[in-house]
Amino acid sequence: MTKLPDDIGINTLLAHAGHNPRDFHGFVQPPVVHASTVLFPDAETMLGRKQRYTYGTRGTPTTDALASAVDALEGSAGTVCVPSGLAAVTIPLLTFLSAGDHLLCVDSVYNPTRRFADGLLTRMGIETTYYPPEVGKAIADYMKSNTKVVWTESPGSNTFEMQDIPAICEIAHERNALVMMDNTWATPLYFKPLDFGVDISVHAATKYPGGHSDVLLGLVSANEQCWEQLYDTFLWMGCIAGPDDVYQVQRGLKTMGIRLARHQESALEIARWCEEQRGIEAVLHPALQSHPGHDLWKRDFSGSSGLFSIVLQGEGPSAGAAFLDALKIFGLGYSWGGHESLAVLVNLSDRTVTKTDYRGPVIRLQIGLEDPKDLIADLQRGLDAVRALG
Numbered sequence: 311m312t313k314l315p316d317d318i319g320i321n322t323l324l325a326h327a328g329h330n331p332r333d334f335h336g337f338v339q340p341p342v343v344h345a346s347t348v349l350f351p352d353a354e355t356m357l358g359r360k361q362r363y364t365y366g367t368r369g370t371p372t373t374d375a376l377a378s379a380v381d382a383l384e385g386s387a388g389t390v391c392v393p394s395g396l397a398a399v400t401i402p403l404l405t406f407l408s409a410g411d412h413l414l415c416v417d418s419v420y421n422p423t424r425r426f427a428d429g430l431l432t433r434m435g436i437e438t439t440y441y442p443p444e445v446g447k448a449i450a451d452y453m454k455s456n457t458k459v460v461w462t463e464s465p466g467s468n469t470f471e472m473q474d475i476p477a478i479c480e481i482a483h484e485r486n487a488l489v490m491m492d493n494t495w496a497t498p499l500y501f502k503p504l505d506f507g508v509d510i511s512v513h514a515a516t517k518y519p520g521g522h523s524d525v526l527l528g529l530v531s532a533n534e535q536c537w538e539q540l541y542d543t544f545l546w547m548g549c550i551a552g553p554d555d556v557y558q559v560q561r562g563l564k565t566m567g568i569r570l571a572r573h574q575e576s577a578l579e580i581a582r583w584c585e586e587q588r589g590i591e592a593v594l595h596p597a598l599q600s601h602p603g604h605d606l607w608k609r610d611f612s613g614s615s616g617l618f619s620i621v622l623q624g625e626g627p628s629a630g631a632a633f634l635d636a637l638k639i640f641g642l643g644y645s646w647g648g649h650e651s652l653a654v655l656v657n658l659s660d661r662t663v664t665k666t667d668y669r670g671p672v673i674r675l676q677i678g679l680e681d682p683k684d685l686i687a688d689l690q691r692g693l694d695a696v697r698a699l700g
């Protein structure tokens with residue numbers, strides 16, 4: 311990467327980390343290298359693999375540009391680029407868990423992570439148990455002699471519970487377990503997991519780094535201790551992301567700081583508006599003082615992103631459906647982190663130990679880059695439709 315001064319701000323880092331233009335004729339952006347074969351100049355170089363690039367599955371200047379930018383953001387020893395956020399979840403778990411091991415997973419986890427654990431990991435002889443997100447130091451009570459990994463995600467998917475990451479890391483490390491964190495919500499701009507003791511940080515770059523709802527990509531960043539083993543498994547699995555997707559995401563990083571600032575500001579404005587509305591039972595956003603995890607968020611995080619949930623007053627799915635169907639700007643769709651706002655009716659039936667009664671339908675909102683007043687007017691349409699149900 312480019313040699314940058316030490317004390318630069320985050321937007322300067324985003325603008326310059328990763329690709330050094332002088333490495334490729336001065337062009338500002340890195341080349342998009344489409345490659346399987348890499349040629350060697352002679353037999354000796356080939357037999358000794360004595361050149362930086364040897365085959366497409368092992369990395370290219372394009373993947374290196376993204377990975378080194380992400381290392382600069384995460385403070386990690388190495389980062390791999392994989393074809394989806396879900397692959398960024400599964401690869402580190404497959405790297406560090408073997409038959410007979412135990413995985414401790416937070417109950418507010420991204421649902422496909424749970425499906426992977428309950429499905430494939432179970433079949434491989436790896437047991438998973440779920441713990442409540444607010445557990446903190448009491449994670450000790452959930453650990454078994456064969457617990458190898460503690461999986462965290464903070465704030466939790468859909469309901470945004472905060473976890474005491476340093477406390478969990480301390481206990482897990484005392485017992486020789488690794489801690490992995492799905493950090494998609496905060497991104498390394500607003501929370502740096504490795505600085506708080508996490509061993510492996512996972513990011514669905516599909517979300518904010520991509521930023522335009524048109525690319526799937528995952529990033530796994532490891533500390534010094536875990537990097538080599540992670541990289542080996544990544545090579546064994548043959549799961550490198552495609553060059554165009556990697557390029558899109560590294561390009562997205564350049565503007566991610568200003569996009570996130572806008573997502574943050576609009577989401578907070580709208581969340582505070584929601585708190586004032588009759589018809590909304592609760593607003594689940596950790597940067598709000600009313601949130602039970604607010605103090606942890608304030609202690610550890612330097613910002614909040616554009617995703618939070620509201621709990622509607624009203625009965626069950628029909629109120630939720632009426633709300634969604636009245637929206638004209640918010641799209642109804644999965645994923646988030648793009649420029650456009652989205653709403654989904656949340657299904658919490660997968661929870662096993664945190665069966666919170668939210669007393670109404672939970673709607674997750676992704677606040678995009680539109681003008682907040684237009685989004686507020688849209689939410690008002692939704693609330694009016696629920697009220698009209700009587």
Ligand SMILES: *Cc1c(COP(=O)(O)O)cnc(C)c1O
Nearest residue numbers: 394395396420494514516526527
């Ligand atoms: C979206 C998401 C993922 C998975 O990302 P994909 O690229 O859609 O596979 C993983 N974790 C969290 C928290 C997510 O929101």
